Amino acid sequence: MAAVVYVLNGPNLNLLGKRQPEIYGTQTLADVEELCRSTAARLGMTADCRQSNAEHELIDWIQEARETAAAIVINPAAYSHTSVAILDALNACEFPVIEVHISNIHKREEFRHHSYVSSRADAVIAGCGVQGYELALTHAASLVRGG
Numbered sequence: 001m002a003a004v005v006y007v008l009n010g011p012n013l014n015l016l017g018k019r020q021p022e023i024y025g026t027q028t029l030a031d032v033e034e035l036c037r038s039t040a041a042r043l044g045m046t047a048d049c050r051q052s053n054a055e056h057e058l059i060d061w062i063q064e065a066r067e068t069a070a071a072i073v074i075n076p077a078a079y080s081h082t083s084v085a086i087l088d089a090l091n092a093c094e095f096p097v098i099e100v101h102i103s104n105i106h107k108r109e110e111f112r113h114h115s116y117v118s119s120r121a122d123a124v125i126a127g128c129g130v131q132g133y134e135l136a137l138t139h140a141a142s143l144v145r146g147g
């Protein structure tokens, strides 16, 4: 059976393509999820895509992934900068974790420069737009294969 990669998107990313196109582009969350599913399929994997505005729901999905997934690609959005709880949940995972940011958080406000999640992530992709999800899945596939 194909390895499953959870693609988790955090708060407000359901608004992708509807506001602030100058920062986040014009593609919607549905477009991003379709890109992830087709990329994963090309790599012989299955992408299970979910978005939540609730910290506890993201944590529940990370814990669920420990039983069912081979890797996580996560854009924790604003929780990147605030959530020790999401970091703790990811620290309990033994598989590859790739962090994605659509924008280059280091080029933006000071408070976006630090991400708790980055201290656990095996790789961090920022500033590549939604193509970052494709890059993250490609890297996740090579880590899952032991590369």
Ligand code: CA2
Binding pocket: 011, 012, 013, 015, 016, 017, 018, 019, 020, 024, 075, 076, 077, 078, 079, 080, 100, 101, 102, 103, 104, 105, 112
């Ligand atoms: O660049 C990213 O992907 C971010 O994770 C996006 C977060 C932000 O808090 C991080 O610092 C960087 C914000 C997601 C909100 O997305 C929106 C998209 C369209 C319109 C409004 C918000």
